[in-house]
Each structure stands twice: as structure tokens, then as C-alpha cells.
Amino acid sequence: MAETKAAVKGNKVALEGNEAVAEAMRQINPDVVAAYPITPSTEIVQTFAQYVADGKVETNFVAVESEHSAMSACLAAAVAGGRVMNATSANGLALMWEILYVVSSLRQPVILTVVNRALSGNINIHCDHSDTMGSRDTGWVQLYAEDVQEAYDNLIQGVCIGETMDVRLPVMSCLDGFILSHSYELLQVQEDEDVQEFVGPYKPDNPMLDIDNPQTYGPLDLYDYYFEHKRSQMEAYPPAKQAIIDQGKRFGEAFGREYGLIEEFMTDDADFIVVAMGSTCGALRDVVEAQRDNGVKAGMLKIRAFRPFPAEEISDALSGASAVAVLDRASSFGAHAGPLYHEITSAQVTYSNIIPTNNYIYGLGGREILPEDLSSVFDDLHEVAEAGQPTEPVSFLGLRE
Amino acid sequence: MKKVYAPDAKWHEMERGGIIPQAGNAEEYSVGGWRNEHPVRDDEECIDCLFCWIYCPDIAIAVEDESVKGLPISDKHCKGCGICAEVCPKDCIEMVAGGQFEPEETFEAEED
Numbered sequence: 472m473a474e475t476k477a478a479v480k481g482n483k484v485a486l487e488g489n490e491a492v493a494e495a496m497r498q499i500n501p502d503v504v505a506a507y508p509i510t511p512s513t514e515i516v517q518t519f520a521q522y523v524a525d526g527k528v529e530t531n532f533v534a535v536e537s538e539h540s541a542m543s544a545c546l547a548a549a550v551a552g553g554r555v556m557n558a559t560s561a562n563g564l565a566l567m568w569e570i571l572y573v574v575s576s577l578r579q580p581v582i583l584t585v586v587n588r589a590l591s592g593n594i595n596i597h598c599d600h601s602d603t604m605g606s607r608d609t610g611w612v613q614l615y616a617e618d619v620q621e622a623y624d625n626l627i628q629g630v631c632i633g634e635t636m637d638v639r640l641p642v643m644s645c646l647d648g649f650i651l652s653h654s655y656e657l658l659q660v661q662e663d664e665d666v667q668e669f670v671g672p673y674k675p676d677n678p679m680l681d682i683d684n685p686q687t688y689g690p691l692d693l694y695d696y697y698f699e700h701k702r703s704q705m706e707a708y709p710p711a712k713q714a715i716i717d718q719g720k721r722f723g724e725a726f727g728r729e730y731g732l733i734e735e736f737m738t739d740d741a742d743f744i745v746v747a748m749g750s751t752c753g754a755l756r757d758v759v760e761a762q763r764d765n766g767v768k769a770g771m772l773k774i775r776a777f778r779p780f781p782a783e784e785i786s787d788a789l790s791g792a793s794a795v796a797v798l799d800r801a802s803s804f805g806a807h808a809g810p811l812y813h814e815i816t817s818a819q820v821t822y823s824n825i826i827p828t829n830n831y832i833y834g835l836g837g838r839e840i841l842p843e844d845l846s847s848v849f850d851d852l853h854e855v856a857e858a859g860q861p862t863e864p865v866s867f868l869g870l871r872e
Numbered sequence: 873m874k875k876v877y878a879p880d881a882k883w884h885e886m887e888r889g890g891i892i893p894q895a896g897n898a899e900e901y902s903v904g905g906w907r908n909e910h911p912v913r914d915d916e917e918c919i920d921c922l923f924c925w926i927y928c929p930d931i932a933i934a935v936e937d938e939s940v941k942g943l944p945i946s947d948k949h950c951k952g953c954g955i956c957a958e959v960c961p962k963d964c965i966e967m968v969a970g971g972q973f974e975p976e977e978t979f980e981a982e983e984d
Contacts, residue, residue, distance in 0.1 A: 578889035639888060677891060685895030692890055699883035700890035 481661040481726070488616075488651035491623040491658060492558065492584050492644075493518035497528055498666035499630055501582075502553030502673065505533035505544035509563035510596045511648040512586035516558055538563040542570035542581075549579035550688050552678025554630070557581065560648060561588035561602040568606065574641045575610030576704060577688055578676075580633030581641040583611070584626060587749065587800075588648040589836040597837020598648040600749065603777075604801040604810045610704065612642040612711050613778040617752040619656035621775075622646040624728055627661075628718045630670045635714040639676055640707050643778075647750040649837065661726055669725055708779040715776050732781040734773040735788050737763065741770030743852040744789055746815060747798040748774045751833075751840055758845040769849055774811065782818035789819065794855035795828040796848045798868075802832055808865050827860045833868035844868040899949075903930060907952030907971040915941045917964035924956035924965060932956075947973050 486494065492515045496504070504523075506516040523532040533548075535541045538559055549555045559567065564585055574581050585603050589595040603613060612632060616622035622644065629642040646652060661669075677686050692700060715732055723729025734752075737759055738744055747755055752773040762769035772788050774781075789795050797816075799809025806813065812830035819825045831848060834840050848868070855862050876892050877885070887893055913924070918941055925933040925940055932950035934943040945956075950973075957965040 576890065676888065677893065684893070687892035687895055687897055688889070690890075690892055690897070691901070695879070696877065696881075696886070696890070699881065699886050702883035703886040703888070703890070706884070 481659050481665070483657055484660050485655045485657050486619060486623075486660070487514070487653055487655055488619045488622050488646050489514035489586070489653065490518060491619050491656075491660070492626055492646070493522070494660055495623050495626040495666070496556055497522050498661070498663050499554075499556070499627065499670055500528045500667070501530055501556045503531045503533065503545070503548035503555045504557060505535055505541045505548065505555070506557050506559070507535050507538050507541045507563065509538070509560045511588055511652045512558045512560040512563070512584065514652070515584060515586070538566040539570060542567040542574065542583075545581045545583075546570055546574050546577070546579060549574070549581050550577060550678070551680045552675035554634075554673040555579075555581045556583070558584040558586070560586045561590050561596075564602045564606060565590060568609070571606055571609040571611060571641075573689065576700075578639040578704070578707065579641060580630075580639055582626065582629050582633060583641065583643050584622075585643050585645045586648045586652045587645055595836040596648070598650050598750075598800070599835045599837065600645075600800040601802070601835070603643060603645050604803070606643070607778060607810065610640065611778060612638075612640050612715070612776070614642065614644050614715070614776055615748040615774065616644070616646040616651065617750060617773060617775075618658075619646075619651055619654065620658040620728070621730075622651055623658055623660065624722060624726075624730065627666055627669060628715075628722050628730065631718045631721070632711065632714045634674065635710065635718075636674075636676070637710040638707055638714050640711055645749070650750045659726070659728075665725065669722070712776070712779045712781060715779075730775060732776040732784055733788060734775060736771040736773065738770035738772060738788055738792075740768055741791070742768040742793045742856065743795075743849055744770045744772050744792045745796045745798060745845065745848055745852075746772045746774065746785075746789075746811065748777065748811065749800065751798060751800070754840065754842060755845055758842050758849070761842070762846070762849050767849060777811075777814075780814050780818075782814070783822055785815055786818045786822035786824045789815075789826050790824040792826050794852040795826050796852055796855075797828060797830050798848070799830060799832050800834045802835065812865075827855050827858065829855050829861050829863060830865045831868050832865060838869045840869060899931065902948045903951050904946075904948050904971070907950060909952045909954065909967040909969055910950060910971060910973050911945055911952075911954070911956050911965045912968050913940070913945070913956075914964040914966075917962045919962055921961060923959045923961065927955050927959045929953065929955065945973070
């Protein structure tokens with residue numbers, strides 16, 4: 472890692488994922504936080520509420536009676552002209568659903584930490600990606616963290632990505648429930664003033680509290696204008712992609728840790744590439760190295776930004792491989808494969824780089840993913856390459872069958 | 873009130889977030905066509921309690937100098953919901969079948 476300001480300033484500390492997120496929120500010092508607790512993200516809001524009570528932040532904390540109300544209050548505060556944050560998980564995110572669409576439609580850069588957890592039923596509090604995969608069409612930017620450091624870093628960058636003037640979109644900063652939210656990791660926490668300088672002061676866009684320039688938000692919008700408004704919203708996503716790249720670079724310059732839309736790990740000469748999101752990428756790095764030690768040209772592609780979806784970049788990153796596996800930590804019930812698989816194979820078709828690709832669904836409801844599971848995927852890819860086509864439509868890792 | 877968007881405005885001419893960069897524009901939107909019944913007030917019985925004005929969910933009841941008497945109910949903004957008749961303590965508002973107000977009880981429809 473390059474010698475930067477970060478190497479001499481800031482502290483190396485051991486924090487749980489939730490504590491690291493609360494710490495980033497304290498440093499960002501948003502105008503409003505409106506939240507309702509739900510496992511496994513409760514600790515974020517609880518810790519932050521203590522900061523509010525202790526006067527460590529200037530934030531106006533709104534205690535609400537549900538997640539639907541939480542996101543509604545966040546929307547109102549954002550439209551009024553404030554920097555707004557929130558945190559939730561799974562069923563809480565599901566209850567926000569209606570308002571998620573309104574926040575993105577009204578182009579309000581609300582920042583929401585989602586600690587990924589399985590949706591009911593049956594009731595389960597552990598990690599999978601069914602909650603945020605379900606909200607993938609709501610118009611929010613989605614970043615997925617591999618470790619606690621990245622969860623901390625993504626939240627700070629998320630503020631700048633969402634608030635970029637030609638973007639103005641809400642951002643979900645996602646981290647895996649319990650695996651990251653409740654695990655202690657050593658991470659670099661930057662100085663308060665450096666984080667403040669990085670995010671800068673909030674610049675409202677047409678705020679409703681600017682009474683000299685009154686605005687009408689969310690009017691009745693029927694067949695005469697709605698279509699034009701939705702087309703106009705679509706225009707925000709290419710700049711959002713660029714903002715993720717720009718802020719990832721800027722973050723690297725400021726703190727020594729650079730980020731992009733995707734991360735390619737040993738993919739340059741790889742025959743076999745496994746694609747994953749979230750904490751699984753950490754285990755996958757070790758497995759890729761072990762495969763390399765055994766002479767297998769293995770690689771990993773980590774998807775950091777799922778929305779906007781970096782279709783062309785992913786297609787390019789996979790183009791040299793002879794077989795690919797996509798790991799999905801969610802099911803898309805009734806579809807022929809998992810949600811990440813759909814997007815990736817669709818990107819391959821769109822950009823005319825079709826590589827035989829298998830799909831694996833794993834880790835639902837917090838089921839562990841073990842190195843031997845991941846090794847078995849690389850074993851399968853030898854057969855996929857030989858067959859020149861997917862050998863199984865969907866396989867399952869770690870399932871009793 | 874000035875028009876913000878031309879009826880044929882293209883998608884790239886829309887304001888961000890689909891906002892209308894002005895306030896008070898609900899006045900321009902006619903909902904009179906939703907009406908099946910319309911209210912007729914007996915101004916002889918009316919005590920100017922202003923309940924109809926307060927409870928009207930739109931802006932159909934006009935009031936001047938704390939009085940509704942003699943003022944027409946808006947043809948453009950009355951949806952015929954009947955709340956004014958329901959809350960009237962004197963029962964002097966009657967909902968009459970048919971969406972059309974009698975000409976003498978009707979505001980001149982404001983030109984857009």
C-alpha cells in the first residue's frame with residue numbers, strides 16, 4: 472500500500488462491522504438519522520443513538536415506529552434539505568420497499584446501511600443477500616463490502632457518490648450480517664477531520680425549506696409526464712457508475728485504499744474465474760491462491776457495485792477465461808438461476824463475450840461456505856471448459872442433498 | 873400561474889426528481905370530472921361555522937371575511953365527496969345527484 476496521509480494519520484483499531492459503520496456515521500455527522508432497530512443492524516442505530524445522547528454528533532435522531540416510517544422520515548428530511556442516514560436489515564428493508572422507490576424517484580441521496588440478512592419465512596436472522604437482491608430494481612446505488620474495513624470505507628464514499636450533482640441518488644452500503652456485522656476486525660479508522668474534509672459540507676438541491684424558491688415534490692404524475700420522468704431518472708445511472716470510480720480513486724489518494732466497480736484478483740491469465748459478492752470474496756482469495764499453488768490458473772472477480780451494474784466491465788474482465796462460475800447468495804424464485812447469474816450472463820450476451828458459466832446458490836440463511844465448497848467449484852470448471860457449456864443449470868453449495 | 877412544462881416537453885427537459893419548480897399549483901388541477909353528486913348549501917340556514925371550509929379535502933369552499941354565505945362552491949375542485957354535507961351542524965348542505973352545478977351556483981371555470 473502506498474505511503475499516504477493515512478499511513479501516519481488515523482488509528483488502527485479492532486471493531487465489529489456494526490461499530491465501524493456507527494463510527495463512520497459519527498464522523499460524517501449527518502443532519503438527520505431516522506431508524507428502527509432490527510437484527511443484525513440494531514447495534515449501528517443503538518451505538519449512534521448513544522452518540523446523539525452524549526452530544527458527540529449534531530444529528531437530529533428521529534425514533535419512529537416502523538421501517539416504513541423510518542424511510543418516510545428520511546425522505547422528508549432529505550427533501551427538506553438535509554444529509555440523511557439510516558440502517559436496516561432484511562424484513563426491515565422489505566417494509567421500507569414502497570418508500571425506497573420514492574426516495575430514488577425524487578433523487579434524494581439518502582445513505583442506508585443494509586446489514587444483509589435472510590428474508591422470512593421461515594424466520595431467520597443470518598446472512599444472505601435475498602433482502603438487497605430483492606430491492607435491486609428500486610433505483611438505489613448498491614455497494615457490497617468484503618470486510619469491515621470496506622464497510623467503513625464504502626459508507627464514507629457512498630455519501631460522496633450519492634451527492635454528486637449529476638447523480639443525486641440514494642445509496643445502499645451493504646455488509647454481510649453477523650459474518651461482518653458482528654465480527655471484530657483490525658481496521659484503519661481515519662481522523663474525524665479527514666473524513667469531514669472528504670465528505671465536505673452537504674449541498675442541498677432544490678430543498679423544500681428554501682421558501683424563496685418553492686418546489687412541488689411528488690405531484691400526481693399520470694400518462695402525460697410519468698414516462699418522461701422515469702426516462703430522466705435512468706439518465707442518473709451512468710454518472711453514478713463514474714462517481715463510484717471517481718470517489719474510489721479519490722478515497723485511495725486521501726487514505727491509501729483505492730476502490731472500483733469490480734475487483735479482479737488474479738484474473739489476467741486465468742482459465743477459471745469465480746464471481747462473488749460480499750464476505751465470501753475473502754475466503755475465495757485464499758482458495759484462488761491454493762488453486763494457483765496447485766498449478767490451476769484460477770481467478771476471482773469481486774462485484775463491489777451491483778447497482779449501477781457494471782455490465783461491460785464484467786464482460787471484459789471475464790473475456791479471457793475458458794469457464795466461469797457465479798456464486799449467488801440469494802434465490803430468484805421461479806427464475807431459471809440466481810440474480811447475479813442473470814445479470815452476468817446477460818452482460819456476456821450483450822457485449823458478445825459468451826463464456827460457459829455455471830451458477831451456484833449458496834449460504835442461504837447463514838449456511839457456512841467452506842474453502843472445500845469453493846474448491847469444488849474450480850473442480851467443476853474444468854468440466855465446464857471441456858463441455859464448452861454450463862454443466863448444471865444451478866448447483867448448490869453446502870446443501871444436504 | 874406560468875406553465876412550467878409545455879405539454880410536448882421531452883424527457884430531457886424535465887426537472888430532476890420530477891419536481892415542479894413552483895408551489896401552489898394544485899389550484900390548476902381540475903378534479904370536477906370525478907363528481908357524481910354536488911353540494912347545494914342553503915345560505916338561509918347557514919351559520920358560517922366554516923366547518924365545510926375546514927373539512928373540504930380540496931379547495932372547493934370559498935371563504936371571504938370569515939363567511940361562506942353567498943359564495944359559490946368550486947366546480948373545478950369539488951370531487952363530490954360529501955364531507956361538507958356530513959360535517960354541517962345545521963344539515964343545510966344537501967348532496968344532489970348529478971355532477972353539474974347549476975350555473976348560478978358555479979364559479980366561472982378559471983382559464984388555464
